[in-house]
Amino acid sequence: QVQLVESGGGLVQAGGSLRLSCAASGRTFSRYAMGWLRQAPGKERAFVAAINWSGGMTYYEASVKGRFTISRDNAKNTVYLQMNSLKPEDTAVYYCAASNSPWYEVVTGHFPYWGQGTQVTVSS
Numbered sequence: 001q002v003q004l005v006e007s008g009g010g011l012v013q014a015g016g017s018l019r020l021s022c023a024a025s026g027r028t029f030s031r032y033a034m035g036w037l038r039q040a041p042g043k044e045r046a047f048v049a050a051i052n053w054s055g056g057m058t059y060y061e062a063s064v065k066g067r068f069t070i071s072r073d074n075a076k077n078t079v080y081l082q083m084n085s086l087k088p089e090d091t092a093v094y095y096c097a098a099s100n101s102p103w104y105e106v107v108t109g110h111f112p113y114w115g116q117g118t119q120v121t122v123s124s
Contacts, residue, residue, distance in 0.1 A: 022096030
């Protein structure tokens, strides 16, 4: 099992940037695909981005492609989400997640392990 702790959320103006970090515990971090999901007020949690165990494959939800970048540093047991050109509709609680499921399940949002979330608020 893996424990996840997110950081880096906050309040930013539209057009601004934030970088989220997720620190994972355990010695098997590099075995997991990692992802970011978000939940806006009144909406269900939704997939944002995923990265495979090596960092060689990434996948993005259409509305963030070209604005967000997911990356990982296996030596630091950390995954990142760089968010640029933020929009008010990006406002949500962002969750880091881990999965040892096949990649085709990961990109549909199948993540057994979750962090507590970090709030991102984008003002217009």
